[in-house]
Structure formats: C-alpha cells, structure tokens
Amino acid sequence: MATKVAFKDVSYTKGGVRVEIEYIGEGFSGDYDPENPEDKPLLRFNVMHRVGREWDQDSDGSFCTQVPATISQEEAKRLARHIWQKAQKPKESLKRTCERLSWITDAEIKSRSSKKDWTMKKTKVMSRDGKLEGVLTGNERSCPMVGCRGTRLGVRWSDGSVTYPCTRGMIGRKYGWKIL
Ligand SMILES: [Zn+2]
Numbered sequence: 456m457a458t459k460v461a462f463k464d465v466s467y468t469k470g471g472v473r474v475e476i477e478y479i480g481e482g483f484s485g486d487y488d489p490e491n492p493e494d495k496p497l498l499r500f501n502v503m504h505r506v507g508r509e510w511d512q513d514s515d516g517s518f519c520t521q522v523p524a525t526i527s528q529e530e531a532k533r534l535a536r537h538i539w540q541k542a543q544k545p546k547e548s549l550k551r552t553c554e555r556l557s558w559i560t561d562a563e564i565k566s567r568s569s570k571k572d573w574t575m576k577k578t579k580v581m582s583r584d585g586k587l588e589g590v591l592t593g594n595e596r597s598c599p600m601v602g603c604r605g606t607r608l609g610v611r612w613s614d615g616s617v618t619y620p621c622t623r624g625m626i627g628r629k630y631g632w633k634i635l
Contacts, residue, residue: 460496462524467535471505474539476531478524496524502542502553515550516542518557523626526561534564558604565627579631580610588613
C-alpha cells in the first residue's frame with residue numbers, strides 16, 4: 456500500500472504578499488507515484504497579493520518545486536520565506552522569477568538556512584540502501600546533466616571507491632546526505 460504523505464500547509468505573509476507552501480499530491484511527472492522509488496512527493500508554492508481585504512492568487516505565481524513534502528515544518532517555513540524574498544519585488548517578471556524558484560531543492564533550503572555547510576569535507580553520506588557509508592571529499596563540480604542545476608559532490612565510500620552523486624538525487628538529513 457502507498458504510504459500517505461502528510462504535509463501541513465505553511466505560509467509567509469508580509470507587506471501585502473503571501474507565499475503559501477502546499478502539497479497537492481504532485482511528483483516529478485504529474486501525480487506522485489509512491490510505487491516508483493525514483494519519484495518524490497513535491498511541494499508547490501503559490502504567490503498571492505492582497506487586493507483590498509482578499510488574497511488574490513497570482514496566475515504566474517504557482518509552481519511545483521523540487522522540494523519533497525517530507526521536509527520539516529520549520530524548513531517549509533524557511534522555503535516560504537525564501538520565495539517571499541525573491542517574489543515580493545521580482546527583478547524579472549514574476550513568472551520568470553517563479554520559474555527559477557521552481558528549481559529549488561531541499562538541499563538549497565537547508566544549506567541556505569542552516570549554519571552547517573552541506574558541502575564541507577567529511578560530511579557524512581549514506582548510500583541508497585543504507586549499507587554503505589561515505590564522507591565528502593571536498594571536491595565538487597556543477598552537474599553536467601542538461602537542465603540540472605545540482606552540484607556533484609565527491610564522496611569517498613567505506614569500500615574505498617569515490618563517486619560524484621548529484622545533490623538533486625540526495626536528501627539532506629541531520630547527519631549529512633542520503634542518496635535517493
Ligand atoms: Zn544533476
């Protein structure tokens with residue numbers, strides 16, 4: 456049976472602009488498919504403007520992110536605040552700004568918000584099956600995959616091998632990274 460994803464909506468409101476973060480069952484391609492290990496339940500953000508006493512949903516300000524709905528409420532609030540900062544006075548059109556924001560990942564939210572440097576040498580990494588443990592080598596390069604804005608981080612595994620997983624394929628945990 457599919458596990459249900461529980462996510463409580465959060466919002467950040469200031470100066471007549473509100474950003475809401477919600478989970479409406481989306482994944483990487485349409486609906487989230489819990490049977491597919493490559494898929495993740497993804498959060499959506501909505502930018503709203505106050506019009507009189509009402510909140511008006513901006514048609515250009517609603518996008519699905521790369522951030523999984525499994526992040527903490529505190530992290531979701533940081534996400535809302537971050538989007539608010541970019542969307543309240545967009546440098547480009549709101550649509551373009553929000554398109555860019557839709558690429559945001561939980562790793563970016565975590566690295567931006569916490570004092571911890573997620574690319575720091577010796578940060579712990581767990582393999583997908585949890586059987587192998589590794590540490591970051593401190594080497595990094597931008598992901599060469601077309602359209603990917605992730606970073607490839609060098610990992611030295613306990614068996615001596617070195618790989619460069621993409622931050623887009625990992626999730627931040629308290630101890631460091633977990634490969635998805
Ligand atoms: Zn990548």
